[in-house]
Structures are given as structure tokens and as C-alpha cells.
Amino acid sequence: MHTIKASGSSSLYFKYGCASITTVNFTPGLAGIATMEQLRFDGRVAVVTGAGGGLGKAYALLLASRGAKVVVNDLGGGRDGSGKSTFADAVVQEIKSKGGEAVADYNSVVDGEKIIKTAIDNFGRIDIIINNAGILRDKSFTKMSEQDWDLIQAVHLKGAFKTTHAAWEIFRKQKYGRVIMTSSNAGLFGNFGQANYSAAKMGLVGLANTLAIEGAKYNIKVNTIVPTAASRLTEDILPPEMFQAMKPDLIAPVVAYMAHESFPDNGSVIDSTLGFANKTHLVRSQGAVLKKKPADLVTIESVKEAWPQVVNMNNATHKEKLAEVTVELVEKLQEFEERSKLDSANEAYWSTYNYNAKDLALYALGSRMIADESESVPVVPSRCVGGTEGFSGKYSSCQIFWRYLTSRESLRITQCLGVAEHSNIAYILHGEQYIEFVSDFPGTEGEFTIRNYVVDILDKGSSAVAIVNSEIFQNKSLVLRTQQHIFVLGQGGFGGPRNSNKAVNVAAAPKRAPDAVVEQKTSEDQAALYRLSGDLNPLHIDPNVATAAGHLKPILHGLASLGFSVRHVLAKYGGNDSSLVKAVKARFAKPVLPGQTLVTEMWVEDTRVHFQTKTKETGNVVISGAFVDLKKVVKSDTAASAAPSQQSSSALKSDGLFAKIDEQVKANPSLAKSIGAVFLYNITENGKTVKQWTLDLKAGLVHEGAPKSGKPDTTMTLSDEDLIALASGTLNPQTAFLKGKLKIAGNLMLAQKLGPLLKSGSKL
Numbered sequence: 001m002h003t004i005k006a007s008g009s010s011s012l013y014f015k016y017g018c019a020s021i022t023t024v025n026f027t028p029g030l031a032g033i034a035t036m037e038q039l040r041f042d043g044r045v046a047v048v049t050g051a052g053g054g055l056g057k058a059y060a061l062l063l064a065s066r067g068a069k070v071v072v073n074d075l076g077g078g079r080d081g082s083g084k085s086t087f088a089d090a091v092v093q094e095i096k097s098k099g100g101e102a103v104a105d106y107n108s109v110v111d112g113e114k115i116i117k118t119a120i121d122n123f124g125r126i127d128i129i130i131n132n133a134g135i136l137r138d139k140s141f142t143k144m145s146e147q148d149w150d151l152i153q154a155v156h157l158k159g160a161f162k163t164t165h166a167a168w169e170i171f172r173k174q175k176y177g178r179v180i181m182t183s184s185n186a187g188l189f190g191n192f193g194q195a196n197y198s199a200a201k202m203g204l205v206g207l208a209n210t211l212a213i214e215g216a217k218y219n220i221k222v223n224t225i226v227p228t229a230a231s232r233l234t235e236d237i238l239p240p241e242m243f244q245a246m247k248p249d250l251i252a253p254v255v256a257y258m259a260h261e262s263f264p265d266n267g268s269v270i271d272s273t274l275g276f277a278n279k280t281h282l283v284r285s286q287g288a289v290l291k292k293k294p295a296d297l298v299t300i301e302s303v304k305e306a307w308p309q310v311v312n313m314n315n316a317t318h319k320e321k322l323a324e325v326t327v328e329l330v331e332k333l334q335e336f337e338e339r340s341k342l343d344s345a346n347e348a349y350w351s352t353y354n355y356n357a358k359d360l361a362l363y364a365l366g367s368r369m370i371a372d373e374s375e376s377v378p379v380v381p382s383r384c385v386g387g388t389e390g391f392s393g394k395y396s397s398c399q400i401f402w403r404y405l406t407s408r409e410s411l412r413i414t415q416c417l418g419v420a421e422h423s424n425i426a427y428i429l430h431g432e433q434y435i436e437f438v439s440d441f442p443g444t445e446g447e448f449t450i451r452n453y454v455v456d457i458l459d460k461g462s463s464a465v466a467i468v469n470s471e472i473f474q475n476k477s478l479v480l481r482t483q484q485h486i487f488v489l490g491q492g493g494f495g496g497p498r499n500s501n502k503a504v505n506v507a508a509a510p511k512r513a514p515d516a517v518v519e520q521k522t523s524e525d526q527a528a529l530y531r532l533s534g535d536l537n538p539l540h541i542d543p544n545v546a547t548a549a550g551h552l553k554p555i556l557h558g559l560a561s562l563g564f565s566v567r568h569v570l571a572k573y574g575g576n577d578s579s580l581v582k583a584v585k586a587r588f589a590k591p592v593l594p595g596q597t598l599v600t601e602m603w604v605e606d607t608r609v610h611f612q613t614k615t616k617e618t619g620n621v622v623i624s625g626a627f628v629d630l631k632k633v634v635k636s637d638t639a640a641s642a643a644p645s646q647q648s649s650s651a652l653k654s655d656g657l658f659a660k661i662d663e664q665v666k667a668n669p670s671l672a673k674s675i676g677a678v679f680l681y682n683i684t685e686n687g688k689t690v691k692q693w694t695l696d697l698k699a700g701l702v703h704e705g706a707p708k709s710g711k712p713d714t715t716m717t718l719s720d721e722d723l724i725a726l727a728s729g730t731l732n733p734q735t736a737f738l739k740g741k742l743k744i745a746g747n748l749m750l751a752q753k754l755g756p757l758l759k760s761g762s763k764l
């Protein structure tokens, strides 16, 4: 090793860093502020084949300038190998004129042993072989003769074999050797008119792969360069400007480094041109078992069915060794057998899903964990996108199932339910969702393996409900259980069971005013953003599909709305810490339109936070019977500042009142019956109806929304403050009516009769 000691100021050091190291003037021995190590080849002997010009010449000159003794091999002649020349002598002269050592060699590479002999005879050893010699015989395959084929194989493939083989035993004995094969992008990618050359060039990669393995324990490293340079081979092929720029000198340092004793790689394929280098390697898809059960036969049809997964390169991996390929295959087949045993009672479908930070960020964006598309850092809670505790991390695992559902399983479910065509997907609604976190997810990226199976298909009269369970594994341990209720409109009436004991049930919220309320507006593009997480159901994006299914416009994904609400719960009672979530359950009671404001009402009971979500614009309950089970409750008043804004509307106060009225109606059925009328309350805010309540005293029912059957006997329009005042007796209905505060359509007397009932139910 030769060391350059640089001295002087730091700016001098910087200058060295920029300058070509071979032209730097230095003062050996001076105390320096930095030490730069020059990569040297002193004592090494290198053979460079095809070194009379172009790349080979550049390699030879550079190695010699760094102390190597070089055998400059060149058969000479044109690029098709014809003719003779003295190019090698000229290169040797140039090396010698600069004080280096070199010898010319005019043997053909197919007599590689003679070239190695030149090295031994002249310099007594051999350390480096750069198999660079090559010729072209380009012809379209149809015109290619056997001679064209053989000649190219002989020079490139056999030549590299012969030359390397002749030195191999020496390398083994001295426990040192560096071999560079020269491949080509024509081999890696194919190129019209170069079938012979492409085959030889890819053959060299294979040769290098095996020699890298065989030589490893003798410190013999075999790597491959894929150069694209201006040379005799390319001079009338490349455009002149590019030919000028593609100087072999820009590639020579890459190859010289690959030939150096400090080069770390073995078996690498390095592409270089124009002062740029990169590595190429093969990757393999995750592949697929070509049958469903171990006992099944592999048929052409089963191959066809599995094909999309066979060629899906999304999670493709590189294997360093053949053994890794075998191990992976054996593991996959064993896993298939194990799953089959597990699934013998239950027809389950397995899938894998890889997620990374980008997926989490997309989920966060789709469920407005990030306040604005332009923000790269999520506002609430900030660690969601990055950390192991991230709720988005946990939650996006549901997307695994979703993504899966939109392909193979959805087909199966739709078939199960008798939905003939996939285009009917608009009639398939997300009915309910249960998520149970069994353990924390590690990190922001990973792979999940998911077992999905249909547990029941219910007949709800006009509609059907499929209940689908999923178990999600990471590194073979269960991290998550989910259950989906998939509501299929118009597919009931097939005589199936109405209920299932395998369903995780929703839970009614306590009948009191909510303990906390948080509201947040969704954006007009909420569904468009959310679908980027993988649920590409056109119902959420295509107005034609949405209106055909009876919606005003594309509706929001159920899981997007749920994402908002669970985050509201976490903001209020989970300290914004998603790792506190044990389980989530929700029913999607009504569709949400993107742009609507979600209002989440919460009730805390021990470590369970019940919640329901309404849309502010309509007052409709869109998520009902929902709850989040927490490991512990962390009350946070400040969380709302980071989370969506606190509910400002007074309209929600009426909920508590009607819950009380409901209690009263049930406690006083005879009083309710004696009034015997149906009252509709339009609760207004700034003159706009934000909510409706029905007091159906005929049926003894109090519920949100318009009367379920028939017309109301009396409709009252009032703000909820007025309603509360009315109920608490501080506002007389008749006076209110006369003062124009209370608008009543229908029977005023009947409305007045409500007084006692409202009063008795007014203790909020």
C-alpha cells in the first residue's frame, strides 16, 4: 500500500478530495491534516485481454500506473476479429514511457494458457485477469450462421474460460486471485441482432456466479463488469456525441477497483458508463403453490389460476445462494401443508401482504391522520406514521384484508352470495368491522400472512350478510384478528340463518348524554385518498357506479370513517396512544359522503369507550353500536387541540335529552299510549335542520331520524336549546309558538300534551 499524506490547510484537503488522485502533487512525510490512501497494485501481475485499444487499453494503463505489471493481450484486428495489428505493442510502449512495466501478448484467448504463460514467464506470477477481449458478429437470428454463433462463443465464453482456467490452480495455491468477466446489457436484456453475443455475455455471468462460489475460500473473487463505452465495438453504432462522452477512462477506475485486493464483493454484476455505476442482480417473486390442497393435482387450469401470483413481483426478493432458494421453497411447501391441516375444517384463503412506511403514510392521509395533503408530518398523533405503536400501522393491517378481498376472495364471496358478476360490487357494503390487536406490530414495515375464511352467510330477508374472519400473522405469530360483516343488498331470501353465534356483536351505548364529543370534517377527496390504501371499489370513486347503487355520489369507505372515529376516541380517552387499543367494533349504519362532518359521541364505561358517529349535516347515525376497548383510559382535554376540533354544535345536546325521553317512554308506557301520537322534531341550527328525532308514542319508541312508518301527527321545528328549555319547563310551548320560537305543523294541543313527558325526561 502506498499512502499519500496531505499537508496544509483544510482547504487543501478539500482540493485533494476533488482532484483526480493521480494528478495531485503531494509532499510525502509532512505532518498532514488528512491521510488519503491510494489504491495500489504494487507486486501484482495482471492479464488484460483485448487490451490493444478501448476499454482494455484503459484498464491496462490504469493498472500499470498504480504499480501492476501488465500483460497487454491483443489479437488485433477489426471488431469482427479479422486482420492483425500491433496495438498491444503501442500500449506497452505507452506504459513503459510512463515508468510502468508491461509485456505484449498476441495469443488468442481461446489459447488462454499461452497468455497466462506470458505472465509467468515475464513476471513470475499472475494475480489479476480481466477477461475483456471480444468481437461482434451481429446478424438477425434468421441470418445467423453456425459459424457466427461458434466464433462469438469461442472468443467470449470459451476465451474467458480458457484464460481463467489456466490461472485457477495458481490462484488457489497462492490463495489470491481477482477475475473480472465482461458482460453486456445485450446479454442482460437482449438486443436485436445479437443472439450469439447476448448468449455468450449471459453465459459469462453464469460462469462468474459459479467461480465466485468455488473460489471464495481461496480468496479468489470473480465479478462481472457490464461496461458501455466508446470502443472499437461501438464506434459506428453510437451517436458521435455520445461516443465522445463514453470514455473508457470513466469505466477503468471501476474495473480497477473490482480488481483490487480491497474489493469487497464476490459474484457481483456491476454496470458502468459515463462515470456512473450500479449493481444488477436477479430477483424472484414470492411465487405460488399451484394447487389449493396437498391432495389436489396440478392442472393447467390450476396453474392459470395461480399465475397472477406466480408473476407478481411486488414482494420479489434477491437470493444470494442457491441454498436460499431451496430453503425458501421447502419452507413454502411446508407452510402450505401446515395451513392445509389447519384449514381442513374450514375453507380458508391465505394471502401475504407487505407494508412499508409509504403504506402507513397513505393510510394516515386517507383517514385524515395528516391534516392536509401538503403536510409530510402527521398532526395527530405524530408518531402514528413512524412508530411501532402507530395506530395507522396497526390499522392499516385491515387494508391487507381489504386488498385481498378486492381480488380473489371477493370473487369467492360474491359467488357464495350468488352475486353473479363482479360489477355488482356496488351492492356490497361494509356492514360491520371488528379488530382485535393481539400484539403490537413491530416497525413501519413488514410482511403479514393472512388467513381468511367465511364463517357464516346470513339471510336478512332482502339482503345477505357474509361474516368473514381473518387472522393476521407476522413472523408466524398472530398479531391481529378481524371480522367483517359484508352486507350484500338484494341477495337475501335464500333460506339461510338470520343470526350467527360466531358474530362479534355491536354494543348499545349507555342511555345518557355523551361524555365527550369530537367532530371533524372529512374532505371532498377523502374517498379518493383513502382508496390509495388498497380498497379500489368503484363505489367510492365512480359517480355512475354510486348513483346506480342509489347513492347521491361516491360514498366514503367504512374503514375511513372508522379511522376518524377511533382517532377521536384515542384523542379523548387514549392519550393519542394507539398501543392502548385492544379491540374495536363498529356497525356502519348509514353511508357517509366525502365532505361531510363526522361527529363522534363517546361514553366511557370502565375501559370500554362506547361511541357512535353521526354526520353533522344530516344528524344521521352512520356508525352505531361501536366501541373501543382500551388497556387503560387516559383522559385528555388537550388532545382535542391536536385532534379534530371540539364539537361546537349545540345540536348534540338533544341526544341526551332524547335518551332520557326514551327512558321515560319505556318507563311510562301507559302515559305514552295515552298521548298516542307521532311527533317529529326538526332540530335546527342557524335556521337549518341538523337533526331529526321521532317520538313515536303509538309504538312507544324514541329514535333518531324521521318516523319509520307513515307521517308524523305533529312536526316541531326548534333549536335544541329551545327543546331543552321546553322540556325543562322554562319555555311554555304555547308562548313559544305565539312568539314564533316554536314552529308546529299539525296539532298544537297534541304537542302541548307532550309537556309532562318532556318535563319528566328532562333531567340531563
Ligand SMILES: CCCCCCC[C@@H](O)CC(=O)SCCNC(=O)CCNC(=O)[C@H](O)C(C)(C)COP(=O)(O)OP(=O)(O)OC[C@H]1O[C@@H](n2cnc3c(N)ncnc32)[C@H](O)[C@@H]1OP(=O)(O)O
Pocket: 405, 406, 409, 410, 411, 413, 414, 428, 429, 430, 431, 432, 460, 463, 465, 485, 486, 487, 498, 499, 535, 537, 539, 540, 555, 556, 557, 558, 559, 587, 588, 589, 590, 591, 592
Ligand atoms: C366481496 C368483497 C367485499 C367488499 C366489502 C365492501 C368494500 C368496501 O369498499 C365497501 C364500503 O366501504 S361501503 C361504505 C361503508 N358502509 C356503508 O356505508 C353501509 C352503511 N349502512 C347502510 O347503508 C345500512 O345499514 C344497510 C344498507 C347496510 C342496511 O340497511 P337496511 O337494509 O335498512 O337494514 P335494516 O332493515 O336496518 O336491517 C336489516 C337486517 O340487517 C342487519 N343490519 C343492518 N345494518 C347492518 C350492517 N351495517 N351490518 C350488518 N348487519 C346489518 C340488521 O340488524 C337487520 O338484521 P336483524 O333483523 O336480524 O336484526
